[in-house]
Amino acid sequence: MSTEAHLDELQTVERLNLQVRIQHGLLMISVILLILTGLALLFRESSFGKVLIELEGGFEMRGTLHRAAALLLIFVAFYHLCYILFSRRGHEEFLQIMPRARDFKDWLQMLAYDVGISIQKPKLDRYSYREKFQYWAFVLFTLIMILSGIVLWQHDRLFGLLPKWSFDVAIAVHGGTGTLILIVLTLWHLYIVHLGPGRFPIDWSFWNGRISLKQLQEEHPLEYERLAVQELPARKARRDSAPRPTREEDG
Amino acid sequence: MKGRVSAAALILTGTLLLIMLSTAHGQIPLRDPNGRCLLECHGDPEFKEETAPGQYRTLYVDYEQFKLSVHREKLCVDCHTDVTLIPHERRPEEIHCLQCHYQGNVVGAPITERPEKYKESVHGKALQHGNPDAPDCRNCHGVHDARAPYDSLSTVYRMNIPKTCGRCHLDVYTVYLESVHGVAVTRGVPEAAVCSDCHREHDLLSPQDPRSSLYPMNVAGTCATCHANEELMHQVGISAEQVEAFKENFHGIALEFGVLRVARCTSCHEYHLILPSDDPRSSVHPENLAQTCGQCHPNATDNVAKGKFHLIPSNPEAGIVFWVSQFFKWLTISVLAGLFLHILLDLYGRLRHKATGG
Numbered sequence: 001m002s003t004e005a006h007l008d009e010l011q012t013v014e015r016l017n018l019q020v021r022i023q024h025g026l027l028m029i030s031v032i033l034l035i036l037t038g039l040a041l042l043f044r045e046s047s048f049g050k051v052l053i054e055l056e057g058g059f060e061m062r063g064t065l066h067r068a069a070a071l072l073l074i075f076v077a078f079y080h081l082c083y084i085l086f087s088r089r090g091h092e093e094f095l096q097i098m099p100r101a102r103d104f105k106d107w108l109q110m111l112a113y114d115v116g117i118s119i120q121k122p123k124l125d126r127y128s129y130r131e132k133f134q135y136w137a138f139v140l141f142t143l144i145m146i147l148s149g150i151v152l153w154q155h156d157r158l159f160g161l162l163p164k165w166s167f168d169v170a171i172a173v174h175g176g177t178g179t180l181i182l183i184v185l186t187l188w189h190l191y192i193v194h195l196g197p198g199r200f201p202i203d204w205s206f207w208n209g210r211i212s213l214k215q216l217q218e219e220h221p222l223e224y225e226r227l228a229v230q231e232l233p234a235r236k237a238r239r240d241s242a243p244r245p246t247r248e249e250d251g
Numbered sequence: 252m253k254g255r256v257s258a259a260a261l262i263l264t265g266t267l268l269l270i271m272l273s274t275a276h277g278q279i280p281l282r283d284p285n286g287r288c289l290l291e292c293h294g295d296p297e298f299k300e301e302t303a304p305g306q307y308r309t310l311y312v313d314y315e316q317f318k319l320s321v322h323r324e325k326l327c328v329d330c331h332t333d334v335t336l337i338p339h340e341r342r343p344e345e346i347h348c349l350q351c352h353y354q355g356n357v358v359g360a361p362i363t364e365r366p367e368k369y370k371e372s373v374h375g376k377a378l379q380h381g382n383p384d385a386p387d388c389r390n391c392h393g394v395h396d397a398r399a400p401y402d403s404l405s406t407v408y409r410m411n412i413p414k415t416c417g418r419c420h421l422d423v424y425t426v427y428l429e430s431v432h433g434v435a436v437t438r439g440v441p442e443a444a445v446c447s448d449c450h451r452e453h454d455l456l457s458p459q460d461p462r463s464s465l466y467p468m469n470v471a472g473t474c475a476t477c478h479a480n481e482e483l484m485h486q487v488g489i490s491a492e493q494v495e496a497f498k499e500n501f502h503g504i505a506l507e508f509g510v511l512r513v514a515r516c517t518s519c520h521e522y523h524l525i526l527p528s529d530d531p532r533s534s535v536h537p538e539n540l541a542q543t544c545g546q547c548h549p550n551a552t553d554n555v556a557k558g559k560f561h562l563i564p565s566n567p568e569a570g571i572v573f574w575v576s577q578f579f580k581w582l583t584i585s586v587l588a589g590l591f592l593h594i595l596l597d598l599y600g601r602l603r604h605k606a607t608g609g
Binding site for chain 2: 044058110111113116121158159162163166167173175176177184188191
């Protein structure tokens with residue numbers, strides 16, 4: 001068993017607070033439901049789609065479920081908006097995840113480092129180009145999906161306002177973006193949560209919110225350094241003054 | 252059996268008599284075994300019976316027409332089997348086509364499952380329920396003048412079918428004649444849809460019946476028999492992909508899964524008054540679309556005419572929808588490839604630096 005598996009106060013730090021984990025959890029539920037009910041429609045002619053539709057309670061129930069899940073997504077999006085606007089922590093995090101020109105340089109630097117052109121590894125912060133790309137791509141995807149979805153859902157109301165072609169475009173956009181999201185989410189999550197080095201079978205940080213110091217040092221060195229200067233000595237002091245907790249094993 | 256023999260004997264003697272009495276300019280060929288019936292009574296155009304005071308019913312049989320019918324080889328008594336004595340004393344019983352046209356008959360009467368289908372049809376049901384106006388075989392196929400369907404003078408010849416149905420369904424017939432199909436039939440285009448192409452012939456069922464060709468879920472398939480035919484649609488200059496596009500679109504998909512309230516072909520294109528979209532009278536003319544769509548979508552305005560119909564997203568004719576689909580197709584492919592490459596690079600970098608201890 002490797003060291004990072006322990007949830008020791010000293011070896012892991014909280015990366016995702018409860019707020020974020022709950023938002024992520026609700027998002028996960030709604031997106032999985034949306035994908036399953038959406039895929040059922042997209043693949044209605046295959047046996048896979050037919051089984052999905054059957055499981056979802058028939059064709060019309062599938063649509064109702066899809067819209068119910070969409071409402072949850074809209075709620076989470078709205079909640080998130082309130083979180084970044086009105087909560088101090090949310091606002092600070094949001095400022096940190098805003099894209100900067102440096103992110104692009106970091107990305108190029110990382111590519112160069114990966115292939116061996118450069119020996120200098122870019123020093124990434126709490127939110128690197130990867131997290132920023134994930135976050136902003138998903139914000140964009142969600143906006144597109146919510147907008148095109150509302151056009152399709154409320155077509156009867158919007159019939160007088162929008163030209164006919166806009167509904168056809170909404171269908172194409174909704175299906176196209178949905179497929180794109182499915183691919184990006186699946187592939188990226190598979191890599192960063194399940195199959196990436198040190199992650200298998202699953203990285204539990206989405207549940208407990210914690211990241212190992214080793215991983216922090218590797219992937220977010222700037223944040224690690226800040227932490228090492230400010231927080232770790234204090235913690236160490238706290239731990240040393242307290243009675244040492246018994247350990248089953250020592251990695 | 253005995254009756255048959257005596258009837259045959261009678262006819263024989265009758266015929267012999269007729270031959271002996273024959274005159275050179277007689278209208279009825281006297282060698283004909285049917286001659287007795289005709290010569291005595293039914294060959295006279297004035298021959299009639301009084302059904303009510305002052306009302307008459309003709310009993311005349313146009314023998315020339317009979318000799319051109321599919322039954323030309325038959326004897327009168329082959330069908331009117333209860334006539335065993337000529338002249339007959341009683342009014343012969345109603346005859347029924349199923350006397351001969353049944354499965355396994357030995358007189359060579361052509362038979363399909365059609366008579367059975369007829370019993371299930373709206374006409375057959377109406378007849379069973381005692382509707383005196385309900386048609387049976389004779390009303391469409393004719394009586395003594397029944398001709399084969401491929402005979403251009405037959406009442407059931409393709410091009411004559413609208414007229415035949417129109418004898419009862421006059422209002423529909425007049426509307427149909429205005430339609431693109433009716434006009435084509437009038438012009439003599441044999442491929443144009445006639446009543447039976449959509450409604451079927453013997454298994455003509457109510458549109459509420461799931462077996463009907465016009466049950467909501469079956470309408471597109473019925474239209475597709477012609478409208479998905481490349482060759483035929485090329486001739487009339489319209490796309491053969493309309494039905495396919497419909498099936499791939501929201502209405503068609505919902506219908507496929509049994510949502511019966513959604514629009515099918517006829518909801519927008521009308522049932523009988525089907526007209527091309529450039530005809531101002533057409534329900535799908537751009538000016539009329541707001542009203543047509545408004546049947547189901549009350550908020551519809553002229554905006555519904557701004558766009559294309561029957562889109563196939565992979566077809567460049569779909570315009571903006573084609574380009575949006577293409578954009579997403581290539582975006583998805585490149586994102587997929589890019590993400591894969593990025594993950595591979597990341598893995599490669601990590602493993603390489605792990606190995607070198609960097």
